[in-house]
Amino acid sequence: MSVSSDLSNEGASRPQAGGGSPEKLLAPVLSAFWDEPESWTLETYRRHEGYEGLRKALAMTPDDLIAYVKDSGLRGRGGAGFPTGMKWQFIPQGDGKPHYLVVNADESEPGTCKDIPLLFANPHSLIEGMVIACYAIRSEHAFIYLRGEVVPVLRRLHEAVREAYEAGYLGENILGSGMGLDITVHAGAGAYICGEETALLDSLEGRRGQPRLRPPFPAVEGLYACPTVVNNVESIASVPAILNRGKEWFKAMGTEKSPGFTLYSLSGHVAGPGQYEAPLGITLRQLLDMSGGMRPGHRLKFWTPGGSSTPMFTDEHLDVPLDYEGVGAAGSMLGTKALQCFDETTCVVRAVTRWTEFYAHESCGKCTPCREGTYWLVQLLRDIEAGKGVMSDLDKLNDIADNINGKSFCALGDGAASPIFSSLKYFREEYEQHITGKGCPFDPKKSTLWADTEVNA
């Protein structure tokens, strides 16, 4: 189980990570009481200082509250990392129009699995954060757009909202502040594209989920053409702790430009898949070292730092600090911190083909580069994986991806290009092997969860 030797057998003598014990490297805040018997209830949440952040927020003026969240340095946890307080500040005030908060709980980016366990185990952190955000932006109606395919989470949200109304955290005159707020839980119906904020708004308006041209931005014309903040679940759920424990406490974690704590989701061929809440800037090596590394006898081959739309990394990148700047400087994006790890049994071409099939399936069809480009990428990749490719296909892949990247309507197109560019950059030889060897050299059986049981038994 010596993780480091398994991992670094190609990277030679890389220094051991950090030197800190796991207790010091991790920082459970949102996940701090997920192991309580009924962690999702209001009663449990209150025992853990739930809704205390709201009291402190209501004692401020809305403008001071926005400034406070901005000063904390909290950045969006849904992928782009945009400062949350600044998003709130963009909402025009005194414009006479209703304002809306829409929480993006359409977690669908391949590899991403943080918001769903968060909402399942601790839905009140989101609701408290929503009340705070709505007070700041002067909104009286907020929505949770939850992807439809997660009914157990929907149940807990229905219940949490009911509890919050009953306890006076929602409805009229919240905690005597004079502020009123209604929350509507809205279940989607199966469309990855609705995670894109303007597609989400169209979907919430009862239309096909297709992205809108910007400007106007949602802060000016969002839901029903009214000023709207769209925030990720984890971003909003992080706000109550910042209010309750203070922005200095928050800023003491992470790095200067990426302060605070966040959920890292480890998955794939690792010994300890799951959620790890830590200050921003932890490395994959540190996470693997504390959790048992890759599965025994195998080594890391490639991984995504933030879901399939973020360019993949290899074992050369184990020590990249997982914050917005660190991952960006290494040529990828922090994204949703979905650390999908694949070992040496995995065929890169197979992995990229499957992701590309996903993008082609989920392309909304509105813009030509994405709709047509993803279709043709799939055709080429399937041929290569089946041993029917030719060498010129590799340049063609790059060329098509280049014609999607930056030229499509929304980020889905850029996301589709990421695995193509990055896999060709790091694993071009493996593509060539498929072509010269007229087929895939890998045995998919060796990659399965149960592959090593017969051998090791």
Next chain:
Amino acid sequence: MTDVSLGMPQLPAPDYPAEVRERLAADAAQVIARYPDSRSALLPLLHLVQSEEGHVTRTGMRFCAETLGLTTAEVTAVATFYTMYRRKPSGEYQVGVCTNTLCAVMGGDAIFDELKEHLGVGNNETTPDGKVTLEHIECNAACDYAPVVMVNWEFFDNQTPESAKAMVDDLLAGRQVVPTRGAPLCTYKETARILAGFPDEREGAVEAGGGAGPASLIGLRIARGESPHTPIVHPRGEARGDADTEGGE
């Protein structure tokens, strides 16, 4: 509905029987009241008509159109965009095997292949008794529990071909099936009603399945200096009992 039909246009869809229409209209009014603009109720209303008939029929779309003051073309455009709306009669249980990259590699492809053979159906096909519809699905946000199978949108974590086959056998035999995380399964129609925004009324449904699953807790346990449950490298599907024991320590 799924075939492109050229030739004579279809006659307008028949309406629901008066009793059904009245009941759905009362439900629809509740749904519409949640939104500042009635059109926002369209997605939930499509879930609602699906809860009536098990799939979205032309009659259901007509109902949505008339209720919201839209054309049936506008409703059809929306209904055909989203994958959760079934456009033909389908099974009581929708079994979806995640075959997005990570789950596929971890065994989802093998599970899907074995289920197709075991059930004798292809993708998006239903067993002759109308019990089980099989499909492959995209990432369902449970990658730390891969490979994942969803049944009526409840989580079955860490599956193997054997555990998945045993589970569909239970469904076919009419035995109560309980997911890894979530409430005992209800039918697809009942699930669709929850999706329309009507809370699950069953006793204990919210509590069922307990708190966070073992993978969700691993970081918390390590942070506390507890040993996380033994790193699992063997099939977690068949060791569900063990995982439960460890989870409760």
